[in-house]
Structures are given as structure tokens and as C-alpha cells.
Amino acid sequence: MASPFTSEHELLRESFRQFVDTEIKPHVAEWEAKKICEREVFRKMGERGFFGVSFPEQYGGSGMDMWAAVTVSEELSQANIGGLAMSLYAHTYLPLPVINAIGTEEQKQTYLVPALKGEKIAALGITEPGAGSDVGGITTTAEDKGDHFIVNGSKMFITNGTMADFIVLAVRTGEGHNLSLLLFDTKTTGFSATPVHNKLGMHSSDTGQLYFENCIVPKTALLGQKNMGFYYIMSNFQEERLIAAITGTASAAHATEKAKRYMHERQAFGRPIAKFQVLRHKIAKMAITVEACRSLSYRAVQEFIEQGPAAYRIISIAKAYVCEEAFYVINEALQIHGGWGYMEDYGIARSLRDIRLMSVGAGTTEIMHEVISKIELDNVKHDKQMIKARG
Numbered sequence: 262m263a264s265p266f267t268s269e270h271e272l273l274r275e276s277f278r279q280f281v282d283t284e285i286k287p288h289v290a291e292w293e294a295k296k297i298c299e300r301e302v303f304r305k306m307g308e309r310g311f312f313g314v315s316f317p318e319q320y321g322g323s324g325m326d327m328w329a330a331v332t333v334s335e336e337l338s339q340a341n342i343g344g345l346a347m348s349l350y351a352h353t354y355l356p357l358p359v360i361n362a363i364g365t366e367e368q369k370q371t372y373l374v375p376a377l378k379g380e381k382i383a384a385l386g387i388t389e390p391g392a393g394s395d396v397g398g399i400t401t402t403a404e405d406k407g408d409h410f411i412v413n414g415s416k417m418f419i420t421n422g423t424m425a426d427f428i429v430l431a432v433r434t435g436e437g438h439n440l441s442l443l444l445f446d447t448k449t450t451g452f453s454a455t456p457v458h459n460k461l462g463m464h465s466s467d468t469g470q471l472y473f474e475n476c477i478v479p480k481t482a483l484l485g486q487k488n489m490g491f492y493y494i495m496s497n498f499q500e501e502r503l504i505a506a507i508t509g510t511a512s513a514a515h516a517t518e519k520a521k522r523y524m525h526e527r528q529a530f531g532r533p534i535a536k537f538q539v540l541r542h543k544i545a546k547m548a549i550t551v552e553a554c555r556s557l558s559y560r561a562v563q564e565f566i567e568q569g570p571a572a573y574r575i576i577s578i579a580k581a582y583v584c585e586e587a588f589y590v591i592n593e594a595l596q597i598h599g600g601w602g603y604m605e606d607y608g609i610a611r612s613l614r615d616i617r618l619m620s621v622g623a624g625t626t627e628i629m630h631e632v633i634s635k636i637e638l639d640n641v642k643h644d645k646q647m648i649k650a651r652g
């Protein structure tokens with residue numbers, strides 16, 4: 262495959278690399294240790310146009326394609342701070358694509374434009390304490406009162422949950438799959454959020470539990486059509502899963518490079534550990550896996566550019582494969598670092614605990630296998646409506 266990156270992508274890569282070097286890398290240890298996600302980073306990212314690389318110019322983006330998003334993700338992985346990366350992606354690639362795809366002009370001006378500038382922080386609120394994979398099982402309701410909705414319920418594990426200025430919120434507006442999406446302003450009376458602190462990793466991300474108590478939401482907040490929310494969500498998942506595959510690949514590649522460097526530096530039994538065949542073969546298998554992850558995720562990016570959410574087969578395959586295999590690669594990188602890998606010093610411990618989320622978030626591996634097996638065995642094009650929903 263010829264490189265998909267143009268000179269414009271390379272210019273972006275260079276300027277974002279400088280941003281990562283000066284604005285992110287120096288703070289990684291502090292943000293991780295204090296378990297904080299700073300609002301200021303969003304403002305700086307927006308000011309420099311890094312949120313909008315793949316969004317239309319008319320809303321403040323750069324109008325580039327998904328390869329620009331890949332470029333940003335690959336450079337951000339060099340800072341090895343999965344938590345912050347997740348917060349930034351949960352702002353850009355979870356709630357904003359759906360606003361861009363189906364929002365009204367007024368909704369785009371009110372939410373998309375300031376979010377791309379980093380002036381408003383966004384979140385996507387789907388998961389609830391009692392329903393995650395089973396999106397159709399959510400119980401947060403939006404009761405239709407004519408000119409407004411009354412929202413009641415709660416959401417769990419929402420990235421940027423306590424920081425967000427607005428949430429693309431999944432609510433029940435009828436029986437079964439009759440869900441809708443609302444652009445929920447977090448200043449609304451009756452809304453509250455508490456931080457979820459006891460996470461295995463992703464320490465520098467904000468995770469919240471959200472509560473909605475008789476929140477009055479105007480009808481103008483309805484995103485797209487009422488009762489079509491389930492299909493919008495399924496459609497929007499494709500971009501989220503693609504970003505997960507890209508990020509997982511970049512993290513695995515970063516850990517492999519680190520392990521290779523360490524093998525040349527570290528001595529045991531009078532020689533560099535890079536001389537031990539068993540470790541050399543570990544690197545060989547890690548390199549094979551990283552290349553396989555990259556090939557799959559790049560192919561998924563290309564199909565997404567050509568077909569949009571209709572590329573869900575290859576996106577599901579890439580998401581399932583990369584998110585499992587990235588864990589394998591980073592675990593091997595830790596093993597190569599021996600006891601030092603278990604310490605915070607080399608950042609491999611952080612990579613390992615952060616990557617563990619990837620096979621749980623954005624659709625678990627089991628759910629990806631469900632989607633793939635339905636396509637492979639039953640020839641189910643169950644997402645036809647989802648593809649139409651995106652418009």
C-alpha cells in the first residue's frame with residue numbers, strides 16, 4: 262500500500278509533534294500522578310486547530326480526511342498518556358461526528374463550532390449503570406411535554422462527564438429501540454455529575470457518573486429525528502471504533518519501539534539482552550502483530566473514507582483484533598523490561614493499564630465478535646438502517 266499521507270498530513274504531523282513535545286509531554290507524570298485532566302489542554306488544542314483536522318472548514322475544521330485524524334493519533338501516542346488521549350478523542354470523535362452529520366445549522370453553530378475551538382467540552386452519554394453493551398436497554402427517559410422534554414435517569418462511566426459543557430445524550434423516548442439523542446446543556450437545573458476515581462488506568466481522563474432529575478430540555482435540543490437515536494448511535498460507533506483501532510495500533514507500535522531500545526541498553530550475563538534469541542523472537546512477533554494491526558486499521562480508514570459507516574465490517578474486525586493484540590504487544594514489552602517494566606519509570610506499566618480498556622470500551626471484543634459473526638454466518642446486514650441514519 263502506498264503511503265496514504267500527503268505533504269499536508271506531514272505538515273500537520275510536524276506541527277502536532279511540536280505541540281505534543283511542548284504542551285503535553287512535560288506534564289504527563291504530574292497529570293497521571295494527580296489523576297487530573299486539565300481544561301486548558303482542550304483550549305490549546307482547539308486554538309491550534311487540532312480538534313478539527315477532519316471536520317469541515319465551514320465549522321472551523323481543516324477539511325482534511327481521516328488520515329489527518331490518524332496523523333494526530335500517531336503523534337499523540339508518543340506522549341504515552343492514554344487517559345488524556347481518551348479524553349481528547351471522547352470530545353472529538355464520539356459526540357462531534359454525530360452533530361456534524363445530523364445536527365441543524367443552529368446546533369452546529371452552538372455546539373460544534375465552539376467544541377472544535379476547544380471553548381466547550383463535549384461528552385457522549387450512552388452507558389448507564391444497568392446497560393452498556395445492550396444499548397437498547399437504557400432507561401434514562403425523555404418524556405415529551407409538547408414544547409420540551411423532561412429527562413430523568415443516570416449515566417455511568419462517561420468520559421469528560423464532570424467537565425463537559427454539553428453531552429450528546431441517549432434517552433428513551435418510547436418502547437424497544439425507540440431512543441433519541443439530545444444535545445444536553447450541563448448547566449440545566451437538575452443535572453449533576455460525580456467523578457469516578459477508582460479506575461485501573463486512564464488516570465489522566467475525567468470519568469463521571471451523571472444524574473438527571475426532572476431536567477427540562479427544549480425541543481430544539483433534539484438531535485436528528487425522534488426515536489431514531491438507536492440507529493444514530495450504531496452509525497456513530499463506527500468512527501469511535503475506528504479511532505480505537507488506530508489508537509491501539511499506535512500504542513502497540515510505541516511500546517515495541519521502547520522495548521527494542523531497552524534490549525540494546527540492558528545488559529545481562531555480560532551482553533545486551535538483545536542478544537538472547539527468545540527475546541529477539543518476542544520482538545519479531547510483536548513487529549508482525551503491529552504490522553497486522555496497522556494494515557487492518559489503515560484498510561478500515563480507507564474503507565471509511567470511501568463508504569462511511571457502511572464500512573462497519575472491516576471496522577469491527579480492526580477494532581476487535583487491534584484492541585486484543587495491542588494488549589498482547591504491550592504486555593510483551595513489559596516482560597522485556599523485567600522488573601523495571603513493572604515500575605512507573607519506563608511508562609510501560611502505564612501503557613499496559615491504559616490499553617486494557619480498549620477491549621471493553623467502544624464495543625467490547627465480544628460484541629465485535631457478535632457483529633462480525635452475524636455478517637459472516639447469517640449475512641445479516643443488520644445495520645442497513647444505521648447506514649441510512651447517518652445520511
Ligand SMILES: Cc1cc2nc3c(=O)[nH]c(=O)nc-3n(C[C@H](O)[C@H](O)[C@H](O)COP(=O)(O)OP(=O)(O)OC[C@H]3O[C@@H](n4cnc5c(N)ncnc54)[C@H](O)[C@@H]3O)c2cc1C
Pocket residue numbers: 351384385386387388391392393394395417418419420421460463468618621622623624625626627628631
Ligand atoms: C474508563 C471508561 C470510559 C468510558 N467512556 C464512556 C463514554 O464516554 N460514553 C459512554 O457512553 N460509555 C463509556 N464507557 C462505557 C463502555 O462503553 C462500557 O463499559 C462498555 O460498552 C461495556 O458495557 P458494560 O460495562 O455495561 O458491560 P456489559 O455490557 O455489562 O458487559 C459485561 C460482559 O458481558 C459481555 N456481553 C454483553 N453482551 C454480550 C453479548 N450479547 N454476547 C456476548 N457477550 C456479551 C461483554 O462483552 C462483557 O464481557 C466507558 C467505560 C469506561 C470503563
